[in-house]
Amino acid sequence: xxxxxxxxxxxxxxxxxxxxxxxxxxxxxxxxxxxxxxxxxxxxxxxxxxxxxxxxxxxxxxxxxxxxxxxxxxxxxxxxxxxxxxxxxxxxxxxxxxxxxxxxxxxxxxxxxxxxxxxxxxxxxxxxxxxxxxxxxxxxxxxxxxxxxxxxxxxxxxxxxxxxxxxxxxxxxxxxxxxxxxxxxxxxxxxxxxxxxxxx
Amino acid sequence: xxxxxxxxxxxxxxxxxxxxxxxxxxxxxxxxxxxxxxxxxxxxxxxxxxxxxxxxxxxxxxxxxxxxxxxxxxxxxxxxxxxxxxxxxxxxxxxxxxxxxxxxxxxxxxxxxxxxxxxxxxxxxxxxxxxxxxxxxxxxxxxxxxxxxxxxxxxxxxxxxxxxxxxxxxxxxxxxxxxxxxxxxxxxxxxxxxxxxxxxxxxxxxxxxxxxxxxxxxxxxxxxxxxxxxxxxxxxxxxxxxxxxxxxxxxxxxxxxxxxxxxxxxxxxxxxxxxxxxxxxxxxxxxxxxxxxxxxxxxxxxxxxxxxxxxxxxxxxx
Numbered sequence: 001x002x003x004x005x006x007x008x009x010x011x012x013x014x015x016x017x018x019x020x021x022x023x024x025x026x027x028x029x030x031x032x033x034x035x036x037x038x039x040x041x042x043x044x045x046x047x048x049x050x051x052x053x054x055x056x057x058x059x060x061x062x063x064x065x066x067x068x069x070x071x072x073x074x075x076x077x078x079x080x081x082x083x084x085x086x087x088x089x090x091x092x093x094x095x096x097x098x099x100x101x102x103x104x105x106x107x108x109x110x111x112x113x114x115x116x117x118x119x120x121x122x123x124x125x126x127x128x129x130x131x132x133x134x135x136x137x138x139x140x141x142x143x144x145x146x147x148x149x150x151x152x153x154x155x156x157x158x159x160x161x162x163x164x165x166x167x168x169x170x171x172x173x174x175x176x177x178x179x180x181x182x183x184x185x186x187x188x189x190x191x192x193x194x195x196x197x198x199x200x
Numbered sequence: 201x202x203x204x205x206x207x208x209x210x211x212x213x214x215x216x217x218x219x220x221x222x223x224x225x226x227x228x229x230x231x232x233x234x235x236x237x238x239x240x241x242x243x244x245x246x247x248x249x250x251x252x253x254x255x256x257x258x259x260x261x262x263x264x265x266x267x268x269x270x271x272x273x274x275x276x277x278x279x280x281x282x283x284x285x286x287x288x289x290x291x292x293x294x295x296x297x298x299x300x301x302x303x304x305x306x307x308x309x310x311x312x313x314x315x316x317x318x319x320x321x322x323x324x325x326x327x328x329x330x331x332x333x334x335x336x337x338x339x340x341x342x343x344x345x346x347x348x349x350x351x352x353x354x355x356x357x358x359x360x361x362x363x364x365x366x367x368x369x370x371x372x373x374x375x376x377x378x379x380x381x382x383x384x385x386x387x388x389x390x391x392x393x394x395x396x397x398x399x400x401x402x403x404x405x406x407x408x409x410x411x412x413x414x415x416x417x418x419x420x421x422x423x424x425x426x427x428x429x430x431x432x433x434x435x436x437x438x439x440x441x442x443x444x445x446x447x448x449x450x451x452x453x454x455x456x457x458x459x460x461x462x463x464x465x466x467x468x469x470x471x472x473x474x475x476x477x478x479x480x481x482x483x484x485x486x487x488x489x490x491x492x493x494x495x496x497x498x499x500x501x502x503x504x505x506x507x508x509x510x511x512x513x514x515x516x517x518x
Contacts (some may be wrong), residue, residue: 076225079239079267079499089201089503091218092225097232129234 012169012184016158021141021172021179024157025054028139029061031155036106039066041134043102045075047111047123048093053174054141055110071098075109075130080122095126102131108155112170114140117151142181144168201500204316204325208336208376216379220344222496223489229266230488239503240269243300248290249275249328250306255463255487256328256338260303263494269502272299287311291320299323301502309333324501332366332394332427338462339372341493343380345486346417349458354381359411361387361443362421362470365394366428369462370421374402385411389443391432408443412452419460420445420470436469446472450480458482 016024036042039062046055052074059072076093078084109123120138127136139155144162160183162168167184171177201215211219229235245264249257257273264271274294276282287306294302301324304312309331316325329335343353350356358377364370364386374384378401385403386393397404405411412418423439433439445459453459459471459480467473476483 079237079503084239084503089500092222092499094225095228125238129236130232 012167012182014180014182015160016142016181018173018179021157021181024141025057026061028155028157029058029065032058032108032137032139033062033065035137035154039063039068039070041105042070043098043100043105043107043133044070044072045097045102045107045109045123045127046072047109047119048074048076049175050112050170050172051110053172054112054139055108056174058108058110058139071100071105073098075123075126077119077122077126080125082118082122097130102127102133104132104134106135106137107133108137108139110139112141112172113168114138114143114151114153114156115146115168117147117149120151121149141170142168203501204312204327205336205497205501206313206316206325206327207334208339208372208379211336211340211376211379213379213381216340216343216376219340219493219496219500220347222500223340223344223492224348226495226499227489227492229495230492236266236268238268239499240264240267240300243269243502244272244298245269245301245303245498245502246272246274246294246297246299246323247328248294248302248304249273250304250311251276251329253305253329255490256305256335259487259490260326260328260337260494260498262491263498264301266491267495267498269300269498272297287315288318288320291315291318295321295323301326301498303328305329307331326497326501329368331368332371333368334372334375335368335462336372336376337490337494337497338369339376340497341486341490342369342373342419342460342462343376344493345460345482345489346382346458348489349482350416350456352381353377356382356416357385357414358382358417358419359385359387359408359415360419360421361408361411361445363392363423363432364388364397364421365392365432366424367421371400373419374400378402385415387411387443389433389439408445409449409452412449413454415453415457417458417460418445418453419462420465421462422464422466422470440469444470444472445475447474450475450478453480460486462486 044055044059046052055072059070062070073096074094076095078090078092137154140153141157142160143153143156144160165185169182171180173179202210247257247260261271303326304315305328311330312325312327327334327336360370377384385405387405387408461483465471
């Protein structure tokens, strides 16, 4: 949820191209399997929007290694945000919990960018209302730092040290027709110097 | 969305579709073990019902509670209203209690509008039925039910049959369905059409049998005898024969056509029991959908920043 809606024309410095993203997701998939010792009780939940296609891609890779389908779903955190009262009402995004539920499972939350950690805080609250997983892990494509809460990722595609005035945009083929992670805005403020709008 | 929901005409197509999409996401909440979302934690919703209602009041109450709002029920019976307190004084009381939203049902058309625009209260006002005027959340839940069964409402034919004159449901539905692109035909005896029906942008007909085979949705309305102070048709039996939906008429419908009723229904009058209990009938589903739609409305009206949603659009119409 951290990434801003992508502009039509990609600008800024490309830090991950399509092949980098593919490699990162493949590595994350293997790390999840290794850490979990198999995919037996795994459930992947993407955080809309861009966490969902990422979760699907990771699930596909895990399935091809393990030979069976891993349950994938999505978890909308809009109603659990801590800034609901400060902004106009937001439209809800789909929540789809796989048929087996999450009780006793190892849930891997998947998101595109980890920034303040507030989205993940909200996601943990949302999970709490859905069931009681055995464990919750976090996989992100990009960790850009600047945490405001004691939250860390278990699986990271790329650590990207950024300044607060920079903007990290993740574009994915499923939502934006192209796979790329770019950084906009520089410290001297020549381009867009607004800090990322929604730190949650 | 504006700050209040007073009339189905206030909703643009985008607003209405936002409510429907939000309701679709909220509907899945009913299948979860914990049927609660924290979106309106710490907000107070007052149900202010000057007229009797079970369905609408408990539907709003369930919706508000599932969004974690605090609910205060305020009904005319057993309150100071029955001692002669005015709407204004009641409103000032609510304001002093710090209500964030007032859901109001009133026997007088326009009462919610008065409440919203008089400056008595700062809260959002949701019209839950005012006299024979409007009932916008009913129209939204009806549209939602149709949308779930038929997909897009563009070009769909909806027949609304019965006591159009006294029906706030018919007016709100006609307005909203028109906004959503459906073709509405109102069917009633001539005495039960209101004056000025030609300005509603709908077709009218006196002949139910001619309308039914083309309809995608048939919505039956209750004959509101409590609002009738004259005879609008000779006998209940004659009304029932000409404008009631029975098994024989139901067989002339297309296969996908659904039958709706806003409730409360009078079996044997406007609808027979075999129709009400048939597979085509979505009457019970309408009630389920009502909670999801009212959650969507409360969420969209209340969850935003105070002042933000109202400041940029609706302050000028006060």
